[in-house]
Amino acid sequence: MNVFDAIVNRKSVRSYTGEPLTDEELDKLLAAANCAPVASAMYHTNHLTVIKDRELLAEIEKAFGAYAGREDVHPLYNAPVFILVSVQMKDPPASKEDWLNVVCSDAAIIVENMALEAVELGLGTCHIWGAVRGINADPALRDKLGLPEGFQPVCGAIFGKSDVAYEPREIRRDRFGTNFIG
Numbered sequence: 001m002n003v004f005d006a007i008v009n010r011k012s013v014r015s016y017t018g019e020p021l022t023d024e025e026l027d028k029l030l031a032a033a034n035c036a037p038v039a040s041a042m043y044h045t046n047h048l049t050v051i052k053d054r055e056l057l058a059e060i061e062k063a064f065g066a067y068a069g070r071e072d073v074h075p076l077y078n079a080p081v082f083i084l085v086s087v088q089m090k091d092p093p094a095s096k097e098d099w100l101n102v103v104c105s106d107a108a109i110i111v112e113n114m115a116l117e118a119v120e121l122g123l124g125t126c127h128i129w130g131a132v133r134g135i136n137a138d139p140a141l142r143d144k145l146g147l148p149e150g151f152q153p154v155c156g157a158i159f160g161k162s163d164v165a166y167e168p169r170e171i172r173r174d175r176f177g178t179n180f181i182g
């Protein structure tokens with residue numbers, strides 16, 4: 001599959017069989033993540049957490065339920081893998097806002113690199129932000145993630161086998177307001 005086809009065909013998949021990923025599939029996703037462009041090549045300011053532990057995945061779903069005030073929610077959609085991206089918040093060299101802008105941009109690109117590789121591998125994927133809010137609202141849960149000191153979860157994505165197939169999607173150019181100069 002060429003890059004443009006992967007970009008066009010990618011879509012948020014919210015239904016998973018629950019089957020585990022193979023080691024090769026996971027390795028490819030992490031390789032794609034590690035190819036991401038990162039501001040000033042400061043790779044150390046991003047951290048990945050690969051969560052396959054079923055109990056922890058269930059706890060994350062529960063934390064989101066508590067955060068959102070809703071029971072029986074499944075923000076991870078029975079996916080067997082959730083890869084969380086955390087960024088370093090400690091000792092920013094610039095203002096906090098500038099720093100957040102940069103490190104969150106890095107994190108989003110890392111996730112999208114993995115998402116496109118998932119399309120190539122025929123795996124379902126979906127960017128996840130809601131469940132991250134649940135994690136950040138539950139310090140005890142956050143402690144279980146084994147994050148390095150000073151890191152905060154900001155985004156992530158789920159991955160897994162799915163019965164939902166990728167098909168060519170309509171190609172549009174009008175979703176984002178766009179202005180042309182010159």
Ligand SMILES: Cc1cc2nc3c(=O)[nH]c(=O)nc-3n(C[C@H](O)[C@H](O)[C@H](O)COP(=O)(O)O)c2cc1C
Pocket residue numbers: 010011012013014075126127128129130131155
């Ligand atoms: C930063 C970001 C966070 C998102 N968080 C969630 C989420 O928590 N749960 C979810 O089901 N979808 C989430 N999505 C998926 C969007 O809802 C989805 O990308 C959008 O509706 C467009 O659909 P598409 O991905 O199929 O093109 C997120 C997407 C992005 C880019």
